[in-house]
Amino acid sequence: MASRVYLDANASEPLRPQARAAVLAALEADANPASVHAPGRAARTILDAARDALAACFGAHPGRVVVTSGGAEANALAIHVLGQGRRLIVAAVEHDSVLAAAPGAATLPVQADGTARLDALAPLLADGPALLCLMAANNETGAIQPVREAAAICRAHGALLHVDAIQAAGRVPLDLAGLGADSLAISGHKLGGPLGAGALLFAADPPVRPLIPGGGQERGMRGGTPPLPAIAGMAAAATAALAASVNDLAALRDAAERAALASGGVVVAGDAPRLANTLCVALPGVAAATQVMALDLEGVAVSAGAACSSGKVAPSHVLAAMGLGPLAGEAIRVSLPWNTTAADIDVFARAYAAMASRTTRRTDRKSIP
Amino acid sequence: MRVLVAMSGGVDSSVAAGLLCEQGHEVIGVTLQLYDHGAATGRKGSCCAGQDIADARRVAGRLGIPHYVLDAEARFHDAVIEDFAATYAAGRTPVPCIRCNQSVKFADLTALARDLGAERLATGHYVRREDGKDGPELHRAADARRDQSWFLAMTTPEQLALALFPLGAMADKEVVRAHAARLGLPVAAKPDSQDICFVPAGDHASLVGALRPQALLPGEIVDETGTVLGTHQGLARYTVGQAKRLGLPAHDAGQRVVTRIEPGANRIVVGPREGGARLVRLAEPNWLTAPVPRRLTVKLRSGEAPREAALVPDGDSLAVLLDAPARAAPGQACVLYDGTRVLGGGFIAAD
Numbered sequence: 001m002a003s004r005v006y007l008d009a010n011a012s013e014p015l016r017p018q019a020r021a022a023v024l025a026a027l028e029a030d031a032n033p034a035s036v037h038a039p040g041r042a043a044r045t046i047l048d049a050a051r052d053a054l055a056a057c058f059g060a061h062p063g064r065v066v067v068t069s070g071g072a073e074a075n076a077l078a079i080h081v082l083g084q085g086r087r088l089i090v091a092a093v094e095h096d097s098v099l100a101a102a103p104g105a106a107t108l109p110v111q112a113d114g115t116a117r118l119d120a121l122a123p124l125l126a127d128g129p130a131l132l133c134l135m136a137a138n139n140e141t142g143a144i145q146p147v148r149e150a151a152a153i154c155r156a157h158g159a160l161l162h163v164d165a166i167q168a169a170g171r172v173p174l175d176l177a178g179l180g181a182d183s184l185a186i187s188g189h190k191l192g193g194p195l196g197a198g199a200l201l202f203a204a205d206p207p208v209r210p211l212i213p214g215g216g217q218e219r220g221m222r223g224g225t226p227p228l229p230a231i232a233g234m235a236a237a238a239t240a241a242l243a244a245s246v247n248d249l250a251a252l253r254d255a256a257e258r259a260a261l262a263s264g265g266v267v268v269a270g271d272a273p274r275l276a277n278t279l280c281v282a283l284p285g286v287a288a289a290t291q292v293m294a295l296d297l298e299g300v301a302v303s304a305g306a307a308c309s310s311g312k313v314a315p316s317h318v319l320a321a322m323g324l325g326p327l328a329g330e331a332i333r334v335s336l337p338w339n340t341t342a343a344d345i346d347v348f349a350r351a352y353a354a355m356a357s358r359t360t361r362r363t364d365r366k367s368i369p
Numbered sequence: 370m371r372v373l374v375a376m377s378g379g380v381d382s383s384v385a386a387g388l389l390c391e392q393g394h395e396v397i398g399v400t401l402q403l404y405d406h407g408a409a410t411g412r413k414g415s416c417c418a419g420q421d422i423a424d425a426r427r428v429a430g431r432l433g434i435p436h437y438v439l440d441a442e443a444r445f446h447d448a449v450i451e452d453f454a455a456t457y458a459a460g461r462t463p464v465p466c467i468r469c470n471q472s473v474k475f476a477d478l479t480a481l482a483r484d485l486g487a488e489r490l491a492t493g494h495y496v497r498r499e500d501g502k503d504g505p506e507l508h509r510a511a512d513a514r515r516d517q518s519w520f521l522a523m524t525t526p527e528q529l530a531l532a533l534f535p536l537g538a539m540a541d542k543e544v545v546r547a548h549a550a551r552l553g554l555p556v557a558a559k560p561d562s563q564d565i566c567f568v569p570a571g572d573h574a575s576l577v578g579a580l581r582p583q584a585l586l587p588g589e590i591v592d593e594t595g596t597v598l599g600t601h602q603g604l605a606r607y608t609v610g611q612a613k614r615l616g617l618p619a620h621d622a623g624q625r626v627v628t629r630i631e632p633g634a635n636r637i638v639v640g641p642r643e644g645g646a647r648l649v650r651l652a653e654p655n656w657l658t659a660p661v662p663r664r665l666t667v668k669l670r671s672g673e674a675p676r677e678a679a680l681v682p683d684g685d686s687l688a689v690l691l692d693a694p695a696r697a698a699p700g701q702a703c704v705l706y707d708g709t710r711v712l713g714g715g716f717i718a719a720d
Contacts, residue, residue: 290484293437297397297485315440359484366443 005344005351006301007256009190009277010139010167010335015233016192022050022236023194026229033226034217046228050235057238058165058184059175060201066221067231070198071166071187072097073211077200077222078162078183079133081209086160087130091116091145092321098133098164099317108132113272114143114322118150125157132161136168136184140305140318140333141269142278144172151180166190166198170241171275176201188234191241192338197230241338249336250276252345256334257281259349263356268319268331277340282324282331285361288316291332294359298351304332326365371395372533373487375478376428376436378421380556381493383428384545385535387552389491390432397487398436400425401473403445404567427555439481441473448472450567454580454605457573460632461700461719462608465565466520475528482531489533496521497537497709498529505529507657507711512541519671522704522714523655577605588635590615593628601637604630609698615639628696629720645696649678649689649703651715658712660687666706669697669717675706 006014015023026046031039033047048062055062068074075097079088088105090098093114099105106124109117116134124130132154137144147163154161163181165174170191176184181203188197206221214223253276257267260281268280283291288304295302305316319328334348374386376398389396400422422438429436449468456463474492482490495510495517507529510516524532539545542561549557564571578585585603592598599617601607606614612626617639628640649669654660662682666675667689677692689703697703697717704714 286484289437289439290481293397293399293435293481294485296435296437358486360480 003347004299004301005347007334007336007340007344007348008301008303009337010142010333011303012189012195013192013237014337014339015194016237016240016338018240019191019193019233019237023229023233026232029228033228034215043228046232047226050231053235053239054186054199054201057235057242058169058186058201059177060184060203063219064202064205066200066202066206066218067226068198068200068222069196069227071095071164071185071190072198074166074185074187074198074200075133075162075164076101077211078185079131080211081202081206081221082160082162082182083131084207084209085129087127088133089121089124089130089159090133091135093138093141093143093318094133094135095139095164095166098135102133105133108134110321112322114138114141114269114318115272116145116150118146118153121150121153122157125154125159130154130157130159132159133164134161135164135166136174137165137172137275137278138269138318139167140316140331141272141280141322142167142275142335143269143272144168144274147179147181155180167275167278170238171246171277173242176203186234186238188230188237191234191237193234193237194230196227197234199234244338246276249338249340252340252342253277253279253334253336255342255345256336256348259345260334260352263353265352265356266327268324268327269322277336279334279336280319280331281334282327283356283359284327284330285363285365286330286356286359287362288330288332290359291330291355294355295332295348295351298354300348300351302332302334329366370488371397371486372489372491373397373399373478373482373485374491375474375493376400376425377493377562378424378428378556379493379562380549380554380559381495381536381545383425383493383554383556384548384552385491385493386428386434387432387554388535388548389533390434391552396432396434397485398425398429398432398434399478399481400436400438401441401445401478402438403441403469403473404450405442424556424559431554432552441477444473444477445469445567450576451580453573454577454584456700457577457605458581458584458632459700460604460630462698463700464520464702464716465567467523467702470521471523475524475532479528479531488531490528490531491533491535493536494521494534495536495539496534496711498532498534503658505532508537509706509709509711510536511538515539515542517671518706518711519668519702519704519714522657522702522711523653524657525655526657529657574603574605578603581605583635586635588637590617590637590639592625593638593640598639604632604635604637607637608701610696612642626696630699642696645694646720647691647694648683649691649695649697650683650718651686651688651703652718654686654713654715656713658707660713662687665712667691668704668706669695669701680705 029043031043033043079101088102090105091108160182162183166187169186184201189195208220212223265281372394376382453463495515497508499506509518584605590599625639629638667678681690699719705712
């Protein structure tokens, strides 16, 4: 194979140069930001600057930015803090990190394009205080959810709203106050920062109810010495991501989409407003896992469904919730990172065509239950 | 050439992959997730994958080859576990390893190999594939104790054409382990797998009972005259030829074996160890040579010595006529040999 092309940004974005620089600078501060001495204060300054930058990027107050180990912890913390004493409602297409943190939650169904059915929301909110978890954009399809509209309905019913913005952050403008949400979760490495940091942004001072009490860091919301390089990198990545234009990425994504369509692909959630970098495309009769393997062997990295710790590709609950039938097991996610080039898309187009021509289209297709 | 290797995480398939790499092939590892490991071992909340998949990934990492894990749970459940329970409930004795080879292993992985542009599908089985004058032939392994040809007799000619068995010529398991150590594979000292992979703690009856409760209903144990001798604890616990755990009085122990299982009457018939039938009919026969009447040897169980027999006309098809009568267990395989070569096989039909 000539070259490797990475088109799995929704799993992890490549490190942005601004983030790399911030990580390296923060590595120099070898002190604990909680310490009272001068080196500690220097570390604290880096942490504060990162917190200020994140707050500015997403329309939050710096004092209400809780740094976590990543997106999954941010989602779990939001549900732990805001869901206290409330019924939980989750959209059917939420990420596993939300679903697993909300056992027994009621489900808000989605339409065929993957966006939430807001007409079904008010009845779900009628039974007393609730917390709705609605993601800003879906990790598999890129479909952008009507968060603002959902927030208005929640407010009218006295419900709270947590927004998993892990995929949307850095890809669409997000403003916590403007959205009307009560909390927003982000993840550093999905922005082009390093692995190991995320954040939960609250719209108002939250009750102090940590998952990890530890040493009382993050205003008591999250114990443990914060990983300064990862946090500084996340903040730098967020700032850089919001300064970049997504128009070029949309054009490249559309080119990838045309290439897939020309080889028999079927676009999923194509009618919904989508993230500019995300393409979910099915090849009828060919298992998604086979497509991912075949493309990987051609040097193109894409994904399907959600890989669990075994590495197996589980059927997608997101695509099943959209009522796709057999296509739910036959769709791959092509997600363009910030540094995608036209040459990358050419490689993808050739690899996709080769894969589509070599694979046998099965007729004994099964719906994902 | 590009070769897809089915890697279980055990020593054998790991060495198969390692040897193919050494020979300069472009090797792709694939591991099947067949069942929920946590549920099968009765450990609540444990990972669905278990250690074997992790081992396969580590071996692939060591070899520097691409490795993928395939979710075959639904397929395995339908083709193997359901069949396992249904066969017991019908009074026959299943061979789940053959059903697995017929479905997820050779049928599905052969298709995957083609989809991925691989020219061969390799496994760590102890059998030999030889290129004869009429095409590929399946032969017993060099190591008679490890020979798995009985389990692979249902491999179709099309599947065999694509198959590679790098371990078939190995003298014994120690040679294989020595290769594993030499190649630096992290599974060199791993114990061999035992029993049926998806049955927790050897208790197959509970698994059958969960899917087919009627297979655990008590019923009569009778002799061949119909005299009731005792009570059995469910058809799933018995196989034709079985002498142990019949629940009969002590003076009978070892004197009688199961001669017939009658699912309609939920009855176990016992009789003398000797005797049985000479004619064995084959269900779902698979032919690796032209099916014609001839002398041959057969094995009615994996571990037994070959029996002298003939392939004889039986209506529109062929049946096996044993030289000496035997108590063949319906549902098990009857595999046909000419010396080391596998001619074909089928499942032993009930009378």
